Amino acid sequence: MSLIAWIALVSCVAWAWLLLGQGLFWRTDQRLPRGSVEPVAWPSVAVVVPARDEAEVLPVSLTSLLRQDYPGRAEIVLVDDGSTDGTGELARALAERCAWRHGGGLPLNVVSPGPPERGWTGKLWAVRHGIAVARGHGEGGTDFLLLTDADIAHAPDSLRRLVAAATSHRLDLVSQMARLRVAGGWERLVVPAFVYFFCQLYPFRWVNRARASAAAGGCVLLRTAAAERAGVPGAIRGAVIDDVALARAVRRSGGRIWLGLADHVDSVRPYPRLADLWRMVARSAYAQLRHSVAVLACTVAGLALVYLAPPLCLAAGVAGGDAVAAWAGGAAWAVMAGTYVPMLRYYRQPLRGAVLLPVTAFLYLLMTVDSALRHHRGRGAAWKGRTYGAPQAVSER
Known part of the structure; x- marks a missing residue:
């Protein structure tokens, strides 16, 4: 098999695991617990x-x-x-x-x-x-x-x-x-x-x-x-x-x-x-990665494999006559879009937008890299005139 076909298959396996093995994250049914009974005496x-x-x-x-x-x-x-x-x-x-x-x-x-x-x-x-x-x-x-x-x-x-x-x-x-x-x-x-x-x-x-x-x-x-x-x-x-x-x-x-x-x-x-949303994500994305260059590199590679590879492998497979790459890339993209549908429904958005998730993921990849660059340039997590770097260890009071 070609390298593109192997990448598509790995992405397809990754999506199969995400679909079933990541806590059914894509479902939107976790709402306030049912069966809640109002207390006799309401707390302050x-x-x-x-x-x-x-x-x-x-x-x-x-x-x-x-x-x-x-x-x-x-x-x-x-x-x-x-x-x-x-x-x-x-x-x-x-x-x-x-x-x-x-x-x-x-x-x-x-x-x-x-x-x-x-x-x-x-x-x-x-x-x-x-x-x-x-x-x-x-x-x-x-x-x-x-x-x-x-x-x-x-x-x-x-x-x-x-x-x-x-x-x-x-x-x-x-x-x-x-x-x-x-x-x-x-x-x-x-x-x-x-x-x-x-x-x-x-x-x-x-x-x-x-x-x-x-x-x-x-x-x-x-x-x-x-x-x-x-x-x-x-x-x-x-x-x-x-x-x-x-x-x-x-x-x-x-x-x-x-x-x-x-x-x-x-x-x-x-x-x-877009600049407003970019700042919202970039101010804390690198903190989520514990300000680690190694974790950043793994995250970028993971985002590329999971979100960007499926449509690219599908396109390359169709253009080059690689049936395995086209099939695996298309299957991964279909599972990806399917897991996104419940969130779009929750936000009352057109479901056809699910196929654009790779585009959005690419934007998030760039935002995450930008968050790291801001941190290493001394601008860190900035919010309304305040900038925070990596937190220092502090003792509890």
Whole structure:
């Protein structure tokens, strides 16, 4: 057989293994656990929202939190992390408007932690401050913490459903992957694949059966007691991919975690240009690879073999009359597209877009390489004026 035929066959075998041996990552049926029973006495919850220059999205996201239909005691702590666009002032105005128009709403406390200390990422520094404020309020502090990003909008019953799931199934961490925005052409091409690749790295079934640890940072309900046992956020203070680090810390301390796709939680942050999506991926891709050149090389080779080889081998096989290369390349491409269909359906996108997954994978390959180049040029994981290199080892407080 030709070299191209061997490459196509290896890719075909790889896809057969991914289809059946990677936790059925391609399925989208991991949603909030069914059979959740609402508690007789609702626990108290503090919603902690780290926010840095988020005035553009707060009118939708924060308003959705203020209007949560939650029967127990709950409050929102918005941590204004050095914003220069009036985030804090807007948050207070939105809370006043919600109280005036709807006769109530969750109470809002806007605080500012000051610049992060050495060794902390800005987000985790803000979360640390928000948790400290929440613990100091009310008798006995708070039972649960909802850690949610400033660009995440929640349906009115979102908090209620999260707490019911956690209490019914005795979970210490419940996380939902928010449905990201897919309004523009580049978003439609890149965003569903972003979630698809995340599911491939951390199959939700494996997470929920204690075979892997991961969370989606946009929406994490965490028992306060579990956070204390795990020593978070101090134990993960320098983590760029903080959601996965949080889940691992909670599981190491004996906690039970759950991760799934969201039906009632949506990201409202727009990514209208390819450059916007590129920055989103590139800021943390190399951190995901532990800042290792060797792991980067293996990742690039793997992406090329699994995602790029099938269509290229099919084309080469057809052009050169190599039946094995054409058949194996086409079969691998068909399996690849088939595993992508459920995610496209979840995002309500045309299923014909599944055949474009190799194009999207090639973009992600370039983004990953660019992430490594940025790191080695000293620009690291950059987000809103802050740049983080590889985290240094720090002791827990």
